[in-house]
Amino acid sequence: MDHFQYCDGQLYCEKIPVAELAAKYGTPLFIYSEATLLHHLKEIQSAFAAVNPVICYSVKSNGNLSIAKLMVDHGAGCDVTSGGELYRALKAGTPGNRIVFAGVGKSDDEMRMALEAGVLLFDVESEAELHVLGEVAKSIGKVAPVALRVNPALPPKTHVKTDTSVKGTKFGFDIDTVLEVAQGVVGHPGLSVVGLHMHLGSPILSSQPYSEGSAKAIVLIDALRKQGHPIEYLNMGGGFGIHYRKQEALPAKAFADVILPAVHQTGCRLVLEPGRFIVGNAGVLISRVVFTKESGGKRFIIQDAGMNDLIRPTLYDSFHRIWPVQPQAGLPTPPIDFESEIPDTFAQDVVGPVCESGDFLAKDRRLPLLKRGDLICTFSAGAYGMSMASNYNARVRAAEVLVTGDTARLIRRRETFDDLIAPEVDCLS
Ligand SMILES: Cc1ncc(COP(=O)(O)O)c(C=O)c1O
Numbered sequence: 001m002d003h004f005q006y007c008d009g010q011l012y013c014e015k016i017p018v019a020e021l022a023a024k025y026g027t028p029l030f031i032y033s034e035a036t037l038l039h040h041l042k043e044i045q046s047a048f049a050a051v052n053p054v055i056c057y058s059v060k061s062n063g064n065l066s067i068a069k070l071m072v073d074h075g076a077g078c079d080v081t082s083g084g085e086l087y088r089a090l091k092a093g094t095p096g097n098r099i100v101f102a103g104v105g106k107s108d109d110e111m112r113m114a115l116e117a118g119v120l121l122f123d124v125e126s127e128a129e130l131h132v133l134g135e136v137a138k139s140i141g142k143v144a145p146v147a148l149r150v151n152p153a154l155p156p157k158t159h160v161k162t163d164t165s166v167k168g169t170k171f172g173f174d175i176d177t178v179l180e181v182a183q184g185v186v187g188h189p190g191l192s193v194v195g196l197h198m199h200l201g202s203p204i205l206s207s208q209p210y211s212e213g214s215a216k217a218i219v220l221i222d223a224l225r226k227q228g229h230p231i232e233y234l235n236m237g238g239g240f241g242i243h244y245r246k247q248e249a250l251p252a253k254a255f256a257d258v259i260l261p262a263v264h265q266t267g268c269r270l271v272l273e274p275g276r277f278i279v280g281n282a283g284v285l286i287s288r289v290v291f292t293k294e295s296g297g298k299r300f301i302i303q304d305a306g307m308n309d310l311i312r313p314t315l316y317d318s319f320h321r322i323w324p325v326q327p328q329a330g331l332p333t334p335p336i337d338f339e340s341e342i343p344d345t346f347a348q349d350v351v352g353p354v355c356e357s358g359d360f361l362a363k364d365r366r367l368p369l370l371k372r373g374d375l376i377c378t379f380s381a382g383a384y385g386m387s388m389a390s391n392y393n394a395r396v397r398a399a400e401v402l403v404t405g406d407t408a409r410l411i412r413r414r415e416t417f418d419d420l421i422a423p424e425v426d427c428l429s
């Protein structure tokens with residue numbers, strides 16, 4: 001369910017015409033729907049309600065404070081992966097005991113910061129990290145609550161750059177050696193191994209990996225308890241896929257069906273770290289056509305959003321649905337099968353102004369002919385859009401607007417040229 005719908009020939013976010021927002025706030029512009037955000041959070045909360053999970057919204061997917069705060073206000077915690085994300089989570093009002101901290105390269109300072117904040121779990125990813133965390137915790141008189149992140153060595157399940165649970169990625173402990181390492185820290189004064197963590201990859205469109213991962217988790221939790229570790233938490237990470245092309249994603253209940261048996265069997269408190277599932281389809285990127293051109297036998301739509309605004313197509317060849325905000329009369333409006341032959345459309349590359357041949361939002365995409373000034377919408381841009389945006393080519397990052405019914409709120413202003421140079425010191429003297 002999302003709240004980006006066409007009505008009377010133009011795209012709305014909830015009750016506001018997107019064209020109105022583009023006129024007011026400029027482009028490129030990220031627009032989020034609060035109703036969609038809450039709908040998706042609620043879907044996960046309901047699917048897993050039987051076990052009262054700790055749902056930690058994954059801040060890396062979209063760390064805007066207003067969005068994180070909305071999640072926290074509606075019962076979520078936060079999953080963070082750096083000191084900066086922890087800072088965001090705390091600023092958004094997340095109680096420490098609803099924060100989980102993952103990441104393969106936590107610095108001593110980040111560890112101290114998280115210990116002071118009283119995080120629920122450190123998802124620890126290596127033996128070296130475990131020992132440093134133990135020392136850091138002892139040095140400030142704390143005991144670090146640890147979930148051992150295990151790489152369950154499953155078959156490939158998503159894009160190679162975002163699959164975190166095939167053998168040989170940098171993430172987590174090798175499933176074959178984790179118990180040996182755990183044995184070595186039984187009774188460690190700075191560590192309390194209270195959980196097991198897996199994050200399988202992202203986005204995942206099947207429940208099978210969660211079923212296989214959960215089965216492995218049951219065995220490991222049993223073995224860890226036999227070693228004397230008081231395992232209370234099973235953290236199954238995030239990764240639930242969303243509709244990028246059509247209706248390809250699973251409902252949250254499908255993941256619950258395969259994860260809940262492990263929760264019942266182990267008696268653990270379940271932790272989840274969903275990001276994309278909540279915010280991915282709650283956000284769109286609106287851009288304006290700057291020029292069109294034909295060259296080398298191809299048609300190009302050059303618009304004002306680039307790979308610095310949404311890097312997913314460049315980085316992963318990701319497919320995002322794209323359609324005019326105000327399509328000409330006679331053209332269909334979404335939902336459309338974007339991979340079919342759409343009448344009155346032509347294969348075109350949707351590209352940005354950045355100086356890279358890899359700067360595109362879509363390649364050979366069937367779209368109507370557009371003209372300078374037309375607005376286009378790139379859908380499913382709420383997750384890993386703004387959070388991966390950069391200032392490459394000294395482009396200012398886009399503004400972000402949150403819509404609630406017939407009200408729109410600017411939740412991040414467009415950057416200025418002064419913002420671009422503000423951190424540079426000692427350069428003009
Ligand atoms: C450890 C961890 N947890 C949670 C997530 C969130 O994943 P997603 O946005 O697919 O739910 C990620 C990113 O893939 C991650 O690395």
Ligand SMILES: N[C@@H](CCCC[NH3+])C(=O)O
Nearest residue numbers: 060162202203312383384
């Ligand atoms: N950034 C990725 C997914 C990786 C998430 C972090 N582990 C995306 O845009 O799909």
